[in-house]
Amino acid sequence: MKEFTAQITIGMTSYQLLMTLSPLKSAPSLVDQVCSRLARQLRDEVESGNGRLPPERLMAERLGVSRTVLREATKRLELQGLLEIRHGSGIRAVNRLHKPLSGSLSLLLPELSERLRQLNEARAAIEPEIAKQAALKAKTADVKQLRSIHERLVAAETHDEAVEADIDFHRTLARIASNEILKLMLESLADLGRESRRITISNVGRQRAIDHHTAILSAVAAHDAPAAAKAMKHHMDEAARDLAAKTKAKR
Template sequence: MNITALERPASLVDSVCQQLAKLIRGADAEKKDRWLPGERSLAEQLGVSRSVVREATKRLEQQGMLEVQHGNGIKVVDRLHRPLSDSLSLLIPDVAGRLRQLNETRLSIEPDAAARAAERATKAQLLELRRIHSSLEEAPDNDNAILCDLAFHHAIADASGNLIYRLVLDSLGELGLASRLRTIGRIGKAPAAAHHEAILFAIENRDPETARQAMRIHILAAGEDMDLPALRTREAK
């Protein structure tokens, strides 16, 4: 018989963290304001002391999943507003630079995500995409249209079967919203809907390359005035 290192039991805090994380990502997008039970209640339900619950919630708060409010309770942070790194605005002070870098990153991520979605989307995810798409066409004003656009891009990331795509998109956070606002503002609601239609059609037909190109075009439309050439010559020596 082989001797193998035995698995040591995870610490209580680790276990509680996993349980809470599962709970949090369970039905995340459904409600806007979700609150966890109080520390005392959680401790009782989980069968551990309040210290353990406390340490777990603080750990998840640091990861941006929760917000522990003194005197009030424990709030689940909306996924859309979860920063992976909250220092982005500190690190890139100028708005133009942020937008340029943001669009570049989207251009790296989203076409691939669309291609993967074309390969892997489940029937339910296809239906969801179609549903979001129609709600864009019926959006009464620009504000709603922007939210639909946002939801569409996130749904594609979800359908890509790669959670990291979604996380990166989330981490772009409100900056992403600003960028999309430009899209709708620049090219109008109807053309944006046409872009979406092209992307969705390619995904439904399981055509990854077309989906990639369509998404690429859609994002480029927003970044048209980002004048990459100006950057290219910056250090041309």
């Protein structure tokens, strides 16, 4: 009986120990550690304009890892849009975090017209908020830069120049808004947005974009957040209508 009681006690003790155990967290792999270390430094390299990284052999030595581990890490960072690897010219730090999403859009939505339609829906959801935040946070230098970009749109002599000035205007608003998530979302749509703008500017000209940007710029300069959001919403609504009309005409 004593032996049986002892077995129960031991069994209960084992059960109590089991209940106090928690899952072990696996240690990051060497590749994960290298990715983490490099990612922290790459943005500084891009911002400083010194995007070129040391040769693979030297980086591996400094990090204390094999070239195989470093190669796997840099390949992963390239897929994430933080590195550009060119055989023969080395590795360069870049800021293309939007590329993974941008590249997925054509796979998810093979038909261009549907991609453009959904693009306008996405922009209508996020760009008025970007304009609102930009109006709240814009400094004098920001407004000056925005006005300079707007003048490029006015003075553009070709469709391509107008398209790039248009994209830069919206990109600068996102930077002024100081929200990295909104900025990344907008940048992920930039390539598709370029196609959309080529269609609408070719169809209706750039004067409409100039008028809309003028209203947005004035609201941002006046720090009038509701007016900036309203002007941007009107801009998005008109762009959607122009694109829909062009698509319908083609059909």
